[in-house]
Amino acid sequence: MHNLKEIRKNFDAFEKELKKRTTEINFSQLKKLDIQNREFIQKKENLEKEKKDISKSKDKSLFAKSKELSISLDEISKKQNVLKSELEKILSNIPNLPHPDVPSGKDENDNVEIGKFGQIPDFNFKPKSHYELGEELGMLDFDLATKTTGSRFVFVKSKLALLERALSNFMLDIHIQKNGYEEISPPLLASENTMFGTGQLPKFENDQFEVKLDKDAERKFLIPTAEVILTNIVKDKILDIKSLPMRFVASTPCFRKEAGSYGKDTKGMIRQHQFYKVEMVSVVEQNKCLDELERMTKCATGILDLLELPYRKIILCSGDMGFSAEKTYDIEVWLPSENKYREISSCSSCSTFQAVRMKTRYKDSNKDTLYAGTLNGSGLAIGRTLIAILENYQQKDGSITIPKVLKPYMNNLEKISIN
RNA sequence: GGAGAGAUGGCUGAGCGGUUGAAAGCACCGGUCUUGAAAACCGGCAAAGGGGCAACUCUUUCCUGGGUUCGAAUCCCAGUCUCUCCGCCA
Numbered sequence: 001m002h003n004l005k006e007i008r009k010n011f012d013a014f015e016k017e018l019k020k021r022t023t024e025i026n027f028s029q030l031k032k033l034d035i036q037n038r039e040f041i042q043k044k045e046n047l048e049k050e051k052k053d054i055s056k057s058k059d060k061s062l063f064a065k066s067k068e069l070s071i072s073l074d075e076i077s078k079k080q081n082v083l084k085s086e087l088e089k090i091l092s093n094i095p096n097l098p099h100p101d102v103p104s105g106k107d108e109n110d111n112v113e114i115g116k117f118g119q120i121p122d123f124n125f126k127p128k129s130h131y132e133l134g135e136e137l138g139m140l141d142f143d144l145a146t147k148t149t150g151s152r153f154v155f156v157k158s159k160l161a162l163l164e165r166a167l168s169n170f171m172l173d174i175h176i177q178k179n180g181y182e183e184i185s186p187p188l189l190a191s192e193n194t195m196f197g198t199g200q201l202p203k204f205e206n207d208q209f210e211v212k213l214d215k216d217a218e219r220k221f222l223i224p225t226a227e228v229i230l231t232n233i234v235k236d237k238i239l240d241i242k243s244l245p246m247r248f249v250a251s252t253p254c255f256r257k258e259a260g261s262y263g264k265d266t267k268g269m270i271r272q273h274q275f276y277k278v279e280m281v282s283v284v285e286q287n288k289c290l291d292e293l294e295r296m297t298k299c300a301t302g303i304l305d306l307l308e309l310p311y312r313k314i315i316l317c318s319g320d321m322g323f324s325a326e327k328t329y330d331i332e333v334w335l336p337s338e339n340k341y342r343e344i345s346s347c348s349s350c351s352t353f354q355a356v357r358m359k360t361r362y363k364d365s366n367k368d369t370l371y372a373g374t375l376n377g378s379g380l381a382i383g384r385t386l387i388a389i390l391e392n393y394q395q396k397d398g399s400i401t402i403p404k405v406l407k408p409y410m411n412n413l414e415k416i417s418i419n
Numbered sequence: 420g421g422a423g424a425g426a427u428g429g430c431u432g433a434g435c436g437g438u439u440g441a442a443a444g445c446a447c448c449g450g451u452c453u454u455g456a457a458a459a460c461c462g463g464c465a466a467a468g469g470g471g472c473a474a475c476u477c478u479u480u481c482c483u484g485g486g487u488u489c490g491a492a493u494c495c496c497a498g499u500c501u502c503u504c505c506g507c508c509a
Contacts, residue, residue, distance in 0.1 A: 005468090038468095038469065038470090041468075041469050041470095041478085042469065042470075042477095042478095044469095044478080044479095045468095045469065045470090045477060045478045045479085046477090046478095048477090048478060048479080049477065049478070051489085051490085052478090052490085054489060054490085055437075055488095055489050055490040056437080056438080056490085057489090058437070058489080058490085059489085060489080062489075063488095063489035063490090064489085065489090066489045066490085067488095067489070069489095070489090218499075218500095237429085238429060238465090238466085239429085240429070240446090240447085359466095359467095361466090363429090363447090365448090367447095367448075367464075369465095369466075
């Protein structure tokens, strides 16, 4: 969320920056409401002052007057509350501003490739897709998931289930032992306010799975990513500057409705309602966001280097970035069956955007209270890593070689093949 | 599910209906002292919002929402959450 005080300083410049994100925000309405709101605040404060003075004076002859003041104060407060909530409604739906580094563009076609890394495998046969390989091995079962649950779910079985678990442990170990993240095993449900803090609500409610609870209970949502719950660790806090940077990592299931993606990636496990992901979150001083973003992205690509999977790094254009991000790198892994790169990680700096929503601050050396910077990145999406290993490590006979670094996590298994 | 207790500043924790934005302690910052550090002593230290070029000033905030009152952290009502004990259960 943006700080209205900052917007007010240069309303037109803000509007111009925001236009890069192709949004439909009613600026004149925002401006008008802000002016009106401040007028009402002043009226309100005048009355409050008058009332306060009377009660301080303890002058009985003025008590009746004070009672009258209360009535008009009540009216004005009500009006001001309406203005304020309208203002907040608009504000909470405005996305973050793109950082100047970010190329402007409309959609994913305008993203800019930064580099390609790793060796694309050269097969002397036609590589199969991950779902062909998995189903032939008898270790990916989509039909069974349809029977028990519905579409966009999968049963992962046997050695592939072991591979999935190995990936999770391997990635966690690297981030904990080499990259300085603290391991967290968080709740998988988040409250409404928590979802607001990272920007999933109110605008993207349709993408979230909400849990059905007793009628009057507080609403709860299945996390679409551990980012939500990890970032909100610092919600409503004034942090000690010495505790920064804070770095958290968790491997959790993620739940997404994938509304609006009907017909997209329907085959296989590229796009599922549920998938495992290892997520990194950093909380930093606000001027350290971009450095941390580079660091975090390296933590993500480091995993791919170790797994010896070919990938490329791209920077998202202004129109393709997530709601809370100021700058985002996507990491895409090579998928032989599709003959192209597919997203496997996304690392974003959210500047102070989420911190304003969460009220996360710290004091700098001048004792000024500043909003913190937050970042999040996948390191990596487990399901898609599994896919990438199936496809890139496949052999002509349909077996899968195990990447070197994973063998210790898989009882030194050399390869997965049909029994 | 049954019975109690509680929710106050970065943290711990006081608080008769009227200079209480809120004691005290810790933490933190500055200073004195010291070769340096520690200790001791002195001083400072809430957030959000409004107005002002600024010095500064005003308002709000003691879980949330109502109510009583000229005046509420303090009294009343409702709700949320947390803790303890018992029961049930992973």
